[in-house]
Amino acid sequence: MNINFWLNGVNRHAEISPDTLLIDFLRKQGCFSVKRGCETANCGLCTVLMDGRPVLSCSTLAARIEGKKIVTLEGMQREAQEFGSFLANEGAEQCGFCNPGFIMNVFAMLNEIKDPTEEQIKEYLAGNLCRCSGFVSQTRSILKFLKYKKAQEEA
Known part of the structure; x- marks a missing residue:
């Protein structure tokens, strides 16, 4: 599946598997500030901003960022x-x-x-x-x- 999104102010396109978690996808994009903690959406370590709002990337599918603006600490x-x-x-x-x-x-x-x-x-x-x-x-x-x-x- 192909997605289009903004990552830290840069328009990007990527091919992903429908079951890819956002945390894994972002780390593959070089966003190593996004960390694994509990993997149960309880610790906040994996928080990123999606269109200005905090989301837990360990429990969000990468497919959900289609057309969205994602900001990590690197941005x-x-x-x-x-x-x-x-x-x-x-x-x-x-x-x-x-x-x-x-x-x-x-x-x-x-x-x-x-x-x-x-x-x-x-x-x-x-x-x-x-x-x-x-x-x-x-x-x-x-x-x-x-x-x-x-x-x-x-x-």
Whole structure:
């Protein structure tokens, strides 16, 4: 089956098997930020953006991206690096394995909710599993990042 899609801003065409999972397809395209975790759609490690909304690539067929815009961490390096510094400064990236899916969900949340409360942040990120921390430092890094972005907009 032939699919046409956008991957990180580039129009692409590919031949796939109808049962190909999106995670496997994206990794074959060189998107190694998309990681396997639980393979049961419970940990958020495989999160990518499809038309701006987060999807779990481990439970999505690649055929579903026909005509869609897919963004992985590779497609948003500048934004991820900027936010990643806040994660690092708060000690929130201990092993870093969950960071790509976590960062994808943070940016999806910010596209949807311009000024989220701490409760909304916790609710939105509930599908991300981090085995190293209790999300206190991640939440703190998001709040500081939001404050920084707001100050930039006001300047």
